[in-house]
Amino acid sequence: MALFLLFFLAFSPAAPRGAEPSATIVKEDSVAAFMQERFACLLGLEGASGRKDRRTATEQLALWYAARGYRPVWTSPALRSGLLSAVNSAVDDGLLPSDYHCTDIEHYLKHPPRGTGEQARCDILLTDAMLSLATHLRYGKVDPERLDPNWNLTDPKRLAELQLQLQKALASGSIRTALQKMRPEYFKYGLEREALARYRQIEQAGGWPVVPGGQAIRPGQSDPRVPLIRRRLSVTGDFEGRGKESSVVLDSELAAAIRNFQKRHALQADGVAGSATLAAMNVTARERVQQLRVNLERYRWFVGQLEPTFVLVNIAGFSLQYVHEGSLRWSTRVIVGQPYRKTPVFKADMYSVLFNPRWVVPPTILAEDALPAIRQDPGYLSRKQLQVIDGKGSPVDPSSINWNAFGAAAFPYRLQQKAGDHGALGRIKFVMPNRHIVYLHDTPTKDLFEKSSRTFSSGCIRVENPARLAELVLDDSLKWNGGAIRNAIATGKTHSEPLPRRIPVFILYLTAVAERDEVFFLEDIYDRDGAVLKALNAPTQKLTMESCGF
Known part of the structure; x- marks a missing residue:
């Protein structure tokens, strides 16, 4: 711990830019002594409260200030202003500025703190805001392990690394830029943020019209609801036609727009405005905004753990992607667990391919x-x-x-x-040891891949065209090309082939995925979005300061 604190001290600023050292040295010394004396009280209160999240956050505060000799941070109006700007922009990531003392920061910008106790209170509140916002942008606000005990992607070293980055940022006076850099750099996270901004604009403009239910409308049919459907799809960019706004005929152009909408919502893309399609159209813009917020949070949970090469299964999307050296090489459809046999969310490493598995x-x-x-x-x-x-x-x-x-x-x-085409595992199994006994594998029931909703397994993930995935992960075009894999299967003999290197497999759950300029909204098949949204909207636990003389 001593070496850890000395490492932080090497990057501790003598006085942030914008401060007036000659006028603040004495004040900073007195504020530092005040805070050092009262942090023991703060830690004691939080320890006795039983509030684990708040206690952990207060321990991080104590570590932060110990690393800088308890000298105050926010003596510069420019730093306070930069922090407020970063806090207010948290909405762009689906977070709530109210979680980061935005009202207190605004107050201290208008009314600089006076007196030792008030200066200490201001400094601790603003540091708490900075550390909380940085943590939430980088790793998420909600603890995924509290929602799902199967979660195993949390990095135990993450908070120490984050504190070091912020200490260095304060030394250069660039706190707003440093906080912006805390958000994940993964390109899909950026696309998800852009989608959130678009749907927020739609919501603020009044959303889209509701289309009444009723009988399905097929291409070529007339129905008085067709103009409403046309307007509804125009709002989200699915329909871009002009000059037919009042037509009651579901023509070929509108049918194509409906098919695009259906693809984006994992529905059967038949161009028919049936009950499921109308129900998806009538989900409000507000609800879609919340769905995007939930999935931005989910991205923050795992993107920092991604490696250059990995397999990612999206349970809610019934999809698998193989990413090699940062580029998407291949994707396919999968079958996942039934609602009463849910496929768990977890990470495991794939080590081998088993041909003709029993x-x-x-x-x-x-x-x-x-x-x-x-x-x-x-x-x-x-x-x-x-x-x-x-x-x-x-x-x-x-x-x-x-x-x-x-x-x-x-x-x-x-x-x-026994192994064979009839077997539950089909002809190929991908070995990735885990406590859930969940694997990727082939299946004899290949007709089920044609279903739009594919919750048919007992928890394992059935892969369409597993031979192609085997060829990719074995990564040897001479020894293990498509022909060699077919020959290995044809022998009927059980054979295990180790991979040239382990490949991490991420089994995740995402119900809104941005791709280029489109957003795919997926069914919440396991009813998990509500719990994430509730936790995301819950106010963060506040510091207990009054009882410690602040």
Whole structure:
């Protein structure tokens, strides 16, 4: 800890630019002594309060001031003004300026603090605003682990690195620029911010018209709602035609606009204004703004952990992307877990490709599906082509087992399915060890990829065209090209091929994704947006200062 504080001290400014050293040295010394004396009180109050987030933030404040000998930071009006500007621009990232003492900063700009106690209070509040805003821009306001215990992407060193960057920024007097640089540099985050700005403008202009429900309107049909649909799609840029504003015919131009809207909302792109399409059209601009805010927050949770090469699965988008050295190389459709068997959000490393894998029934499916089915129907095992295997790996006659004698936890056998086109894993499995026993793999039910909503698995991710993904991750055009992969499958033999290097796999959940100048709004299939939005809108816990003499 001592070396850590000395590292910070090396970058601590003697006096921020814009200050008047000759007039402030004595005041700074007295304010520093005052703060050092009272930080023990602050830490004690927050420790006794049980408010974990606030206690952690106060500990970061204490570390910050200890690193600079408790000397005040905000003696310069220019610094205070720059901080206020950065705080007010937090709305551009979907954050709330009220979380960062914006009213207090405005007050101290108009009425500079006087007296030791007030100067100390002002300094601590503004530093708290700066550290909180920097943390939220870089890593998110909401703690993802509180919403989902499966989350495993948090970087334990992040706050120390952030504090060091801010100390250096203050030394140069460029706090507004430094805070702007805290936001993720990932290009999709930038596209999401631009989308938020566009939809905020739409909301402020009154949004879009509501289209009444009713029978589906097909291309070529007439309906009095068609002009409303045309106006609705014009607002979001899906329809750009002119001169037919009053026509009640759903013509080919409008049908093309409806298909584009349907693609952006993960609906069947048939050009028909049916109930699902009209429901998506009638989601308000305000709701879309909130959806973009939620997903900007989700980006902040993980983008700092992305590596140059990775696989990203978006559960809500039923999609997989392979990014190689920072460039998107390939994408495909996937099938994810049913709402009662949700695919978890987590990160794991892929190490190998398994050709012709055998499937061993995992504990959850054994307990909830397989054992109950076998007890009711002895033919279940043969229908599913499952073998019973004992602890030595030898087959066991199912008729010799009293299936009612065991629960899943005490079941002494395993149920195993031979490799083949019929197998639950298909012909390829991507090995990425994790505690959830969730993998990427092939599937025999390829017809399900044609569905617009693809929640059919028991938690694992079924990949369309897994042979192409295998070719990409094995990354050897001579040894493992498409032909070689087909030959490996054709042998029918189970074979594991290690990857030349590990590849991180991110299993994430994004319900609004910006691509170029379009935004794709996806169904919240697991009802997770509401909890994120509630936490994002909840006011941050404030410092308890009055009881410590501030």
